[in-house]
Amino acid sequence: LAFFLLQLVSGGVLLVERGKCKFTKKAKLAEAAGASGILIINSGTSFTRWSARRTKRSLTYTYPQFSCPKMQAKLCVRFLQLILGVQLYSPDRPVVDxxxxxxxxxxxxxxxxxxxxxxxxxxxxxxxxxxxxxxxxxxxxxxxxxxxxxxxxxxxxxxxxxxxxxxxxxxxxxxxxxxxxxxxxVVIFCIGGVxxxxxxxxxxxxxxxxxxxxxFVKVPFFGAISYLTMAVSPFCVVFAVLWAIYRQFPYAWIAQDILxxxxxxxxxxxxxxxxxxxxxxxxxxxxxxxxxxxxxxxxxxxxxxxxxxxxxxxxxxxxxxxxxxxxxxxxxxxxxxxxxxxxxxxxxxxxxxxxxxxxxxxxxxxxxxxxxxxxxxxxxxxxxxxxxxxxxxxxxxxxxxxxxxxxxxxxxxxxxxxxxxxxxxxGEPERVCTHQGYLQMAKPPPAAAAHDD
Structure with a gap:
């Protein structure tokens, strides 16, 4: 925190964000607001491990960053208000998502x-x-x-x-x-999705x-497969493979939902x-x-x-x-x-x-x-x-x-x-079994058969 404050003294403004979201989204919002630093307050207590998973992404931003649990946030902000101007920034979420x-x-x-x-x-x-x-x-x-x-x-x-x-x-x-x-x-999901x-x-x-x-046509290891299935299968395979390759793209969720x-x-x-x-x-x-x-x-x-x-x-x-x-x-x-x-x-x-x-x-x-x-x-x-x-x-x-x-x-x-x-x-409603009449029509009565003999 001391190293963090030394970097902020020349900037004069600290941007404090509150809320839960991805680290990259926080950094972009802070940068757009012109902050000289960002203080991320987490609502949980296991923020250190969470922040460590985002370390590679956070290094792409040049301004200083410091994270602290929610329990220490009030003390930290009160201390910073004594030496710096603190701007609270927390955009509201929509009422209906x-x-x-x-x-x-x-x-x-x-x-x-x-x-x-x-x-x-x-x-x-x-x-x-x-x-x-x-x-x-x-x-x-x-x-x-x-x-x-x-x-x-x-x-x-x-x-x-x-x-x-x-x-x-x-x-x-x-x-x-x-x-x-x-x-x-991803491979298992693609097989099931196909x-x-x-x-x-x-x-x-x-x-x-x-x-x-x-x-139908017989295919080794698969048995009889219709021509329609053979025509559709390549499209399904290509669709799943393309999603697997580009699944981190912004609109890849559409293909994932379809599958x-x-x-x-x-x-x-x-x-x-x-x-x-x-x-x-x-x-x-x-x-x-x-x-x-x-x-x-x-x-x-x-x-x-x-x-x-x-x-x-x-x-x-x-x-x-x-x-x-x-x-x-x-x-x-x-x-x-x-x-x-x-x-x-x-x-x-x-x-x-x-x-x-x-x-x-x-x-x-x-x-x-x-x-x-x-x-x-x-x-x-x-x-x-x-x-x-x-x-x-x-x-x-x-x-x-x-x-x-x-x-x-x-x-x-x-x-x-x-x-x-x-x-x-x-698991079935009460109903009349109609097949009995068909069976009786197909077979002669036992008495009649004995009389014929």
Whole structure:
């Protein structure tokens, strides 16, 4: 501090900044205001390590810099006022973050699109089975189509294992977080993004290019692949590779969001919750997981593990790639508003289940469960952002607010309508099995067959 003051004596003005933002943004604001020095006051106590990670960037600026924790800030500023003129500079943040509004729309829109695709696929599978039964073919009566259609139904055990696997993966990210590990995550994300983007594009384009979608060719190690898939795959690969190379550019977040949304939609279409019991176990485990690694982990690791991983600490990145993000457009402090894949994917599985249930029972939007569960998800996410702003930007576990709204709405409606048992165990509404008539028409009665003999 003494060396810092000696450099400021000739300048006469000290610029004091308060707030949380990137070091580069602070330096640019200070330089634009004509400060002879910058004093950065951090709201936490572990500012020394934070400042050390930004050392390479801070050396590009010639004016002196000094950092101190918030606890020492008042004493430091009072001392400086005795010998220098101190100018307090702290631009206000906007009341409503436009980036959070668009991020909310992206998350809710992703859940709606994924739910519609999941319900449409389930209905197509049921229609195909009924057609085969009507023609007299012996087929399985499983509605979802099983493994032949690539659909995976999770069970209670796999839902409970989510906490263990996700926690181990999060600790690995926290302990191994570095530049090379981020590169590894980028490669993994690109592979998943290519698969998701390819699946979405093929599903959309197959309506116009039916002949290309229905024609297949055998490819070594991959099996039968349609011509449409082969035509779309190079574009998806190039798109992901270009994002990986230029991911630090200002507009690279657009490509990251496209890949992330395509991946989430594909996973919700493939992985399905068979009933509300499994969905409740899954979201309850995710609820506890989110709270523990955001709040409780501070007492064990001296910082929030979830937030540290999301920020991409110890790297030059703005965070891990497994999240959607939008830059804060009208915020003078800059930065990104983000949401993790799990905050969209896990509730989206339950919302998609509600839509499949409505379509199977031919329920209207008002009498069904999808509209109410989707509204509950949107409300929970909205309250998450409200809490985030009320808590002065401190990270909040989104599932803390989303899970009670989503599960509470489905269970309350199911209990009120007398369908909670079907929702909880069967996952299907009560309906008449029409295939029995087809089977009776295809086979003669046993008595008649004996008489003929």
């Amino acid at each position: 436009t980036a959070e509004v668009f991020l909310w729309l992206m998350a809710v829109g992703t859940v709606l699109c994924a739910s519609y695709w999941s319900a449409w696929s389930a209905r197509e599978a049921v229609t195909e089975q009924e057609k085969l039964l009507k023609d007299g073919h012996e087929v399985s009566l499983t509605v979802e189509g099983g493994g032949s259609s690539g659909i995976v139904d999770i069970n209670v055990i796999s839902a409970m294992m989510f906490v263990v696997v996700a926690s181990c993966f999060l600790i690995m990210l926290y302990k191994l977080m570095s530049a090379w590990f981020i590169d590894l995550l 698969e998701g983007l390819q699946t979405c594009l093929v599903a959309i384009l197959s309506r116009w290019f039916t002949s290309a979608a229905g024609s 992330g949304i395509a991946l989430i939609v594909t996973v919700i279409q493939i992985v399905r919750v068979p009933n509300l019991k499994v969905g409740s176990v899954l979201l309850s485990c995710a609820f506890l997981y989110d709270i523990f690694w955001v709040f409780v982990s501070k007492s064990l690791f001296h910082e929030s593990v979830m937030i540290a991983v999301a920020r991409g600490d110890n790297t030059d990145e703005d965070g891990v790639p497994m999240l959607l993000k939008i830059p804060r457009m009208f915020d003078p402090w800059g930065g990104y508003s983000i949401i993790g894949f799990g905050d969209i994917l896990l509730p989206g599985l339950v919302v998609a289940f509600a839509m499949r249930y409505d379509w199977a029972g031919k329920k209207s939007l008002r009498c069904g469960y999808f509209l109410w569960s989707a509204s509950a998800y949107g409300t929970g996410l909205l309250i998450t952002y409200v809490a985030l702003n009320l808590m002065d930007g401190h990270g909040q576990p989104a599932l803390l607010y989303i899970v009670p709204f989503t599960l509470g709405t489905l269970m309350s409606l199911g209990w009120k309508r007398g369908e909670l048992r079907n929702l909880w165990f069967k």
